[in-house]
Amino acid sequence: MYVDVSKSTQYGKTYTRYLLRESYRDNGKVKQRTIANISHCSPEEIQAIRLALKYKGNLSDILKGKDDIQSSQGLSVGAVFSLYKVAQELGIVKAMGNTEEAKRVLWMILARLIEPGSRMANVRLAQRHAAVDVMGLNSFNEDDLYSAMDWIESNQRSIEKRLFSSRYEGNIPSLYLYDVTSSYLEGEKNEYAEFGYNRDKKRGKMQIVIGLLTDENGWPVSIEVFKGNTSDVKTFTSQIKKLASDFGCESVTMVGDRGMIKTEQIADLSEEKFYYITATTKAQMETLLKQKIIQMELFTEKLCEIENNGIRYILRRNPVRAEEIKDNRNKKIEKIRKTVDERNKYLSEHQKADVSTALSLVNERIEKLNVSGFISVEASGRTLTIKSDENALKEISLLDGCYVIRSNLPVNQGSKEIIHRRYRDLANVEWAFRTMKSDTIELRPIHVRKKSRTGDHVFIAMLSYIIEKHLREKWKDISITVEEGIHELSSINNIITKVDRVKYNQIPKPREMGSKLLNALSVTLPEAIPCSDTGVSTRKKLELKRKK
Numbered sequence: 001m002y003v004d005v006s007k008s009t010q011y012g013k014t015y016t017r018y019l020l021r022e023s024y025r026d027n028g029k030v031k032q033r034t035i036a037n038i039s040h041c042s043p044e045e046i047q048a049i050r051l052a053l054k055y056k057g058n059l060s061d062i063l064k065g066k067d068d069i070q071s072s073q074g075l076s077v078g079a080v081f082s083l084y085k086v087a088q089e090l091g092i093v094k095a096m097g098n099t100e101e102a103k104r105v106l107w108m109i110l111a112r113l114i115e116p117g118s119r120m121a122n123v124r125l126a127q128r129h130a131a132v133d134v135m136g137l138n139s140f141n142e143d144d145l146y147s148a149m150d151w152i153e154s155n156q157r158s159i160e161k162r163l164f165s166s167r168y169e170g171n172i173p174s175l176y177l178y179d180v181t182s183s184y185l186e187g188e189k190n191e192y193a194e195f196g197y198n199r200d201k202k203r204g205k206m207q208i209v210i211g212l213l214t215d216e217n218g219w220p221v222s223i224e225v226f227k228g229n230t231s232d233v234k235t236f237t238s239q240i241k242k243l244a245s246d247f248g249c250e251s252v253t254m255v256g257d258r259g260m261i262k263t264e265q266i267a268d269l270s271e272e273k274f275y276y277i278t279a280t281t282k283a284q285m286e287t288l289l290k291q292k293i294i295q296m297e298l299f300t301e302k303l304c305e306i307e308n309n310g311i312r313y314i315l316r317r318n319p320v321r322a323e324e325i326k327d328n329r330n331k332k333i334e335k336i337r338k339t340v341d342e343r344n345k346y347l348s349e350h351q352k353a354d355v356s357t358a359l360s361l362v363n364e365r366i367e368k369l370n371v372s373g374f375i376s377v378e379a380s381g382r383t384l385t386i387k388s389d390e391n392a393l394k395e396i397s398l399l400d401g402c403y404v405i406r407s408n409l410p411v412n413q414g415s416k417e418i419i420h421r422r423y424r425d426l427a428n429v430e431w432a433f434r435t436m437k438s439d440t441i442e443l444r445p446i447h448v449r450k451k452s453r454t455g456d457h458v459f460i461a462m463l464s465y466i467i468e469k470h471l472r473e474k475w476k477d478i479s480i481t482v483e484e485g486i487h488e489l490s491s492i493n494n495i496i497t498k499v500d501r502v503k504y505n506q507i508p509k510p511r512e513m514g515s516k517l518l519n520a521l522s523v524t525l526p527e528a529i530p531c532s533d534t535g536v537s538t539r540k541k542l543e544l545k546r547k548k
Helices: 043-054 059-063 078-089 092-096 100-114 119-126 131-135 142-153 156-168 232-246 263-271 282-290 319-349 355-368 390-399 416-424 427-437 451-474 482-490 512-520
Strands: 002-010 013-026 029-037 069-076 175-184 207-215 220-227 253-256 275-279 304-308 311-317 375-380 383-388 402-407 493-499 502-506 528-530
Touching: 002 043, 043 528, 069 078, 069 502, 078 092, 078 100, 078 131, 078 451, 078 482, 078 512, 092 100, 092 156, 092 451, 100 119, 100 131, 100 142, 100 451, 100 482, 119 131, 119 142, 131 528, 142 156, 142 451, 156 220, 156 232, 156 451, 175 232, 175 427, 207 232, 207 427, 207 451, 220 232, 220 451, 232 253, 232 263, 253 416, 263 275, 275 416, 282 390, 282 402, 311 416, 319 355, 319 375, 319 383, 319 390, 355 375, 355 383, 402 416, 427 451, 451 482, 482 512
Parallel strands: 175 253, 253 275
Antiparallel strands: 002 013, 013 029, 069 493, 175 207, 207 220, 275 402, 304 311, 311 402, 375 383, 493 502, 502 528
């Protein structure tokens, strides 16, 4: 009895068939007959059948270790196996497809969670983690990963659509959150690179702008990259078109930060019969007060709503925020006082010091701290004196802690409390950006140059975040961070067991914490996985630098 293997190729895909067969003699002729088709069995089961047939006479001795059994430490398997199962559960694996490019992209997604790095680093990581055996990858190097990134360019929209369909299964959400961020670049050759409003506070660095669209619970739906000098409002229209044409959404409410949704964007929303929720800027609030559409006495800790020409205004004063602004302003005033005292001391000790120079230095400090509207400095002889305009200070502090949320959502589709809560949900998008930029995923800095690969890099980071968000929710009752959890699972290494020429990866039982993490994910590690002996290596080798 033996296992018969045959392979066939149809429509570019290779299929493997496994039959359990036996030989027998009929009138002196050797014939074969099929006992069972075992193609449906897992690779582990087929390996076990082969081993049992090969040593059927002394199988018990082999299992007791009396035969030539060799074992050695294998690759890390816990993290890659668990993350791969989570990616399957979330529909990412199915949305990506089963091509070799899709598998390589999926490895880059998982690698950003296990140990983020460059494409070369992803290859080296696969030399330490059982990605090939778990995910069924063929041999690859960093050039193959770059080719896989190029594959994303023409497939991102279809992947987003498939992931959207599988997640909501016809129950399409009606509310979406949208926000933008920037990410700095290393170098100046990126095709999206421009100087713009840098949210990373990296002076002298060119950047890109990233727009992220999520559902009301913060689950990413789509991500897009723009030139680094693109204003927030210029990124908004393409999101409306995505929801309407790509995802087939109707009766949608878009939530955007203050300044994001203006007249042009409202017109685009109206064309699709979409609604919006946003907040007004301080200048817009002052205009509303001058027009007497709203009044200062309406700003209280409780929500208050005003309706004017079909627009709903939800007003509130946050006392905690008001106190924070007041304290921050007082700290700035104290810094100015300290600077004036230092300059006065210097002028008194140095008779040749120029008063105008000291005055200029203090004024520069005032401008930098943005308190010139109510603070000034004068010189009387060789002494500087601070002047505070109390009326101007009162006027400036009038709107401390106040905000106005604006929406055209009909009253029967959302109360003022719901609109207020939905706007606050924008924090989910901000959290997504912070996580993607953090050491967990390392969206930044960006080292690629081409427009397509820049978008691919950001898209990979978004899919990694979907997995990270799932892990965070599943592990919320375990006193451990996502990074620590993945590190714990990475400590689970397989054991390579070799019996004669048959080799397989045996997976040991994890430690107590590893078991908790796996149980929370509803993931069960198999006792063994196939050992393919497929190797991966980098095309470029690390240079060995000798200290002199």
